[in-house]
Amino acid sequence: xxxxxxxxxxxxxxxxxxxxxxxxxxxxxxxxxxxxxxxxxxxxxxxxxxxxxxxxxxxxxxxxxxxxxxxxxxxxxxxxxxxxxxxxxxxxxxxxxxxxxxxxxxxxxxxxxxxxxxxxxxxxxxxxxxxxxxxxxxxxxxxxxxxxxxxxxxxxxxxxxxxxxxxxxxxxxxxxxxxxxxxxxxxxxxxxxxxxxxxxxxxxxxxxxxxxxxxxxxxxxxxxxxxxxxxxxxxxxxxx
Numbered sequence: 001x002x003x004x005x006x007x008x009x010x011x012x013x014x015x016x017x018x019x020x021x022x023x024x025x026x027x028x029x030x031x032x033x034x035x036x037x038x039x040x041x042x043x044x045x046x047x048x049x050x051x052x053x054x055x056x057x058x059x060x061x062x063x064x065x066x067x068x069x070x071x072x073x074x075x076x077x078x079x080x081x082x083x084x085x086x087x088x089x090x091x092x093x094x095x096x097x098x099x100x101x102x103x104x105x106x107x108x109x110x111x112x113x114x115x116x117x118x119x120x121x122x123x124x125x126x127x128x129x130x131x132x133x134x135x136x137x138x139x140x141x142x143x144x145x146x147x148x149x150x151x152x153x154x155x156x157x158x159x160x161x162x163x164x165x166x167x168x169x170x171x172x173x174x175x176x177x178x179x180x181x182x183x184x185x186x187x188x189x190x191x192x193x194x195x196x197x198x199x200x201x202x203x204x205x206x207x208x209x210x211x212x213x214x215x216x217x218x219x220x221x222x223x224x225x226x227x228x229x230x231x232x233x234x235x236x237x238x239x240x
Contacts, residue, residue, distance in 0.1 A: 006101050008080040014068035020181070020189050020212055021062060028176055029066060032153075033073045039150065049150045050173040054117075056161040057178030060213030063157040064115060066176075070153065071111040079105050080113045087119060094120070095140040102144045109151040117156040121168045138165050145171045183208045186215055193219050201226055 016029065032050055035042065039049045055063040071078035079101065086097045098120065105112040114120075121141060122134065145168070148154055156172070158164065169175075181189065186208055193216060194202040204222045207215060 006082055006086055006097055008082045010068070010078065010080055012068060013072055014065050016069040016073055019062050019065045019069050020185065020192075021066070022185070025176055025178070028174060029070065032174060033070060036074055036153065043150075048173075051148070051150050051153045052145060052172050052174075053153070053155045054161070054169070054172040054175045055155060055157040055178060056175065057159070058180050058211055059159050060211030061178040061180065062212060063178055064113070067111065067113040067155045067157070070155065071113075074111070074153070076153070077108055077110040078113060079108075079110050080115065083114070083116055083119050095137055098140065099144060102148065105154075106149055106152045109149075111153045111155065114154070114156045117158045118160045118163050121156070121158075121165055122163045138168065142167055142171065180209065180211060181215075186210070186212075189215055190219060194223070197223060 016026075016033075019029075021029065032053065035049045036051070042049055055066060057063070067080075068078060081098075081101055086101070087094055102112065104110075120137060122138075145154065161169075186206065189212055190204075190206050194204070201223050204219060207218045210218070
C-alpha cells in the first residue's frame, strides 16, 4: 500500500492557546515543546529529550488538538496514521505498513500521531483470536518505538489505556491523562467559544458533564439555530 494512503493529511493549524488544558497538563506540554527546542543543548549535558508520549482518557477532550498544537509550535510536519487503512487482515502486511510510516516520520523528523492506539497496541494476552499474530505486531511496535530518533516525536492516543500491552506502556516517557472538564472549566470554554458573537447569541443553556467537543457542538448548534431564525425573519420582511 502507498504510504500516502496510510496518512491522514490534516492541514488545520492549531495554536497551543487554542487547546483548553488544566494547568498541570499545559505545563507538561510546554515542557515537552521546550525540550525539543533546546534539544541540542540538553544533549550536551547527556540528558535525553522526551519524545514518546501517551495521551489517554476521555474522548473529545483535546488529545488530537494537542498533537496538532505541538507540531505547529515546533514547526514540524504532523503525520496522522490512518489506522483504518493500516490494520489489515494480514498481520504481516500491517506490520510493514506501520514500519513504513515510522521510517518516513523518522526521515522527516516529524510528529507522528497514532490515534486509537489500542487498536494495534493491545495486550498480547488479550487477543484470543490469534495471540501469536498480535504478539508479533506488538513486538514490531516495540522495536519501532525503541529505535525512533529523538528528533521525531511520537504521540499515541487512546481512550482505553487499560488494554494496552505493559511493555508498550513502559516505552512512553510522558503520560498525560485527559478527563472530562469540570463545570468551571466548561464555563471558561463556553465563554471563549461565544465571545465572537453578539451578546444576544451568547446567552445559551449550557450542557455540563460533557467533553469539550460535545460542548462546542452544543453551543454552535444553538447559535446557528438562532442565526437561521434571524435570516428567515429578514427574508420574510423583504419579501414582496
